[in-house]
Amino acid sequence: MLTINRRHTKTCPIKGNRALNKCACPLWAFGVVNGKRVRKALDTINIEIATRRARQLEEEIETGKVRKSVEECATAFLAAKQEIAPASFRKYDRILRRFAEYSITAGIATLDRFTLEDLDGYRNSRPLCALSWAKELQLLRDYFKFAVRRKWCAENIAKDMSMPSNPKPKPREPYTSDEIANIFAAAESIGRGPYERLRARAIVLLMHFYGLRISDVATLKRDRIENGQLFLHALKNGAAIWLPLYDEVRDALEALPQPKGASGEVDYFFWTGNGSIDSLLRGVERTLTAVFRKSKVKGATAHRFRHTLATKILVNGGTIEDAANVLGDSPAVVRKHYAKYSAEYQHRTIDLMNRVHNAQSGTPQTHEKNRGVSPVFSSFGMVAREGIEPPTHGFSVRCSTN
Numbered sequence: 401m402l403t404i405n406r407r408h409t410k411t412c413p414i415k416g417n418r419a420l421n422k423c424a425c426p427l428w429a430f431g432v433v434n435g436k437r438v439r440k441a442l443d444t445i446n447i448e449i450a451t452r453r454a455r456q457l458e459e460e461i462e463t464g465k466v467r468k469s470v471e472e473c474a475t476a477f478l479a480a481k482q483e484i485a486p487a488s489f490r491k492y493d494r495i496l497r498r499f500a501e502y503s504i505t506a507g508i509a510t511l512d513r514f515t516l517e518d519l520d521g522y523r524n525s526r527p528l529c530a531l532s533w534a535k536e537l538q539l540l541r542d543y544f545k546f547a548v549r550r551k552w553c554a555e556n557i558a559k560d561m562s563m564p565s566n567p568k569p570k571p572r573e574p575y576t577s578d579e580i581a582n583i584f585a586a587a588e589s590i591g592r593g594p595y596e597r598l599r600a601r602a603i604v605l606l607m608h609f610y611g612l613r614i615s616d617v618a619t620l621k622r623d624r625i626e627n628g629q630l631f632l633h634a635l636k637n638g639a640a641i642w643l644p645l646y647d648e649v650r651d652a653l654e655a656l657p658q659p660k661g662a663s664g665e666v667d668y669f670f671w672t673g674n675g676s677i678d679s680l681l682r683g684v685e686r687t688l689t690a691v692f693r694k695s696k697v698k699g700a701t702a703h704r705f706r707h708t709l710a711t712k713i714l715v716n717g718g719t720i721e722d723a724a725n726v727l728g729d730s731p732a733v734v735r736k737h738y739a740k741y742s743a744e745y746q747h748r749t750i751d752l753m754n755r756v757h758n759a760q761s762g763t764p765q766t767h768e769k770n771r772g773v774s775p776v777f778s779s780f781g782m783v784a785r786e787g788i789e790p791p792t793h794g795f796s797v798r799c800s801t802n
Contacts, residue, residue: 401431401432401433401458402429402430402431402433402438402454402457402458403429403430403431404427404428404429404430404442404447404450404451404454405427405428405430406423406425406426406427406428407425407426407427407428407441408423408425409425409426412425424445425445426441426442426443426444426445427441427442427444427445427446427447427450428440428441428442429442429450429453429454429457433457433458433461433462434461434462436461438457438461440457442454452509453509456509456510466551466552467510467511467512467552468510468511468547468552469500469503469509469510469511470499470500470503470508470510470511470514471500471503473511473543473546473547473552474496474497474499474500474543476546476550477492477496477542477543477546477547478492478493478496480546485615486676486677486678486681487615487681490678492539495536495539495540496539496543498526499522499540499543502521502522502525506518506521506522511544511547511552511553512552512553512554514553514557515557516557516560516561519540519557519558519561520561523561529567530564530567531564531567533564533567534563534564534567537558537561537563537564538563540558541556541558541559543558544556544557544558544559545559572699572703572704572707573699573704573707574704574707574708574711574712575697575700575704575705575708579695579697579700580608580708582695582696582697583604583691583692583695583697583700584601584604585695586691586692586693586694586695587600587601587603587604587691588600588601589694590687590690590691590694591690594657595657595660596687598652598655598656598657599656599657599670599687600687600688600690600691601652602649602652602653602655602656602669602670603617603670603684603687603688604688604691605648605649605652606620606649607702607705607706608705608708608709609646609648609649609709610630610632610643610709610726611705611706611708611709611710611726611727612632612705612706613702613706613728614681614684614685614688614702615677615681616632616728617670617684618670618671618677618680618681618683618684619668619670619671619677619680620668620669620670621667621668621669622667622668622669623667625645625650625653628644628645629642629643629644629645630642630643630644630645630649632728641725641726641728643726653669656669656670659671659672660672661674670684685702688702706727707737707738709723709726709727710723710726710727710734710737710738711738713726714738720734720735720738720739723738
């Protein structure tokens with residue numbers, strides 16, 4: 401059995417007296433369990449917490465079972481995730497920190513004591529939409545799976561919790577030409593001088609023409625430009641592709657000042673190469689936040705540039721694979737989020753419906769005549785209300801009045 405005593409500090413006024421309630425010195429557990437001598441700090445001055453921890457310590461020694469707190473498990477889980485992108489790591493850390501705080505509030509000392517009812521309580525404490533909770537629940541499933549494999553808990557209770565049915569992201573509209581113009585105007589007027597404005601304009605141009613992620617813009621190297629082309633190697637998925645270097649982009653990159661703190665020429669356009677990528681990304685994010693705020697474009701985000709470019713590629717006859725190559729995504733991701741903008745997809749749907757209804761009515765099939773009469777698409781482009789301007793080279797676009 402273990403006994404609990406205080407281990408007095410040098411400055412304790414009652415040093416030498418081990419009475420539990422006479423001072424605020426740390427509590428320790430002493431004794432012998434299963435023939436094993438124990439002398440361990442309980443990391444608390446509260447007698448109730450110390451008693452609970454001493455009992456847990458006895459149980460661990462008797463059963464040989466390792467018991468860890470939610471916070472300790474979270475620390476180990478994050479240590480095994482060092483290879484993920486900094487933004488994802490911060491998100492994991494934020495979620496698991498909240499989960500650990502909830503376990504303390506609920507009085508759950510170790511992860512193995514979590515039940516499905518406790519997880520229900522955590523869900524009810526989180527005011528999240530279905531999509532956000534689905535992502536968080538997936539992380540918790542991975543977290544419990546990690547703990548089960550290390551024998552820190554017996555089962556993955558998060559796996560028994562139902563995933564929200566068909567969680568849908570909020571619809572994201574492409575930028576209109578007016579919104580793009582407002583964003584560029586804002587980029588040329590933020591900050592106190594040319595340094596911030598030249599950098600902001602170059603960042604926005606790279607996102608507008610190539611749909612780059614923030615991480616790919618921030619770490620863009622000078623040697624990626626060669627023979628009037630820009631070689632892109634997406635930081636997130638490693639996809640590589642050569643794209644034309646447009647005059648506006650070339651001029652903006654050539655006009656860029658050296659990054660602050662650089663000593664001589666550096667290999668990057670926006671970075672000295674020193675410091676962490678995480679701090680670099682936060683700096684670029686702050687610049688974009690300032691641009692979007694000044695532009696007053698509702699719902700402006702960096703990701704909408706990717707959405708806009710994907711839409712333009714598909715509306716102008718590009719395939720799902722073309723859009724995936726340019727964006728550095730998989731065709732499955734592009735198909736999931738952007739298929740509705742594909743003219744080929746829309747024409748195939750129209751032909752199918754014509755075959756169905758013509759077969760029922762007995763009227764001749766006139767597929768070619770009906771191509772491009774979609775409420776969203778014509779044979780040449782997308783209607784303006786969807787965010788992309790129709791072509792202006794003499795063709796007429798038939799639009800829905802709904």
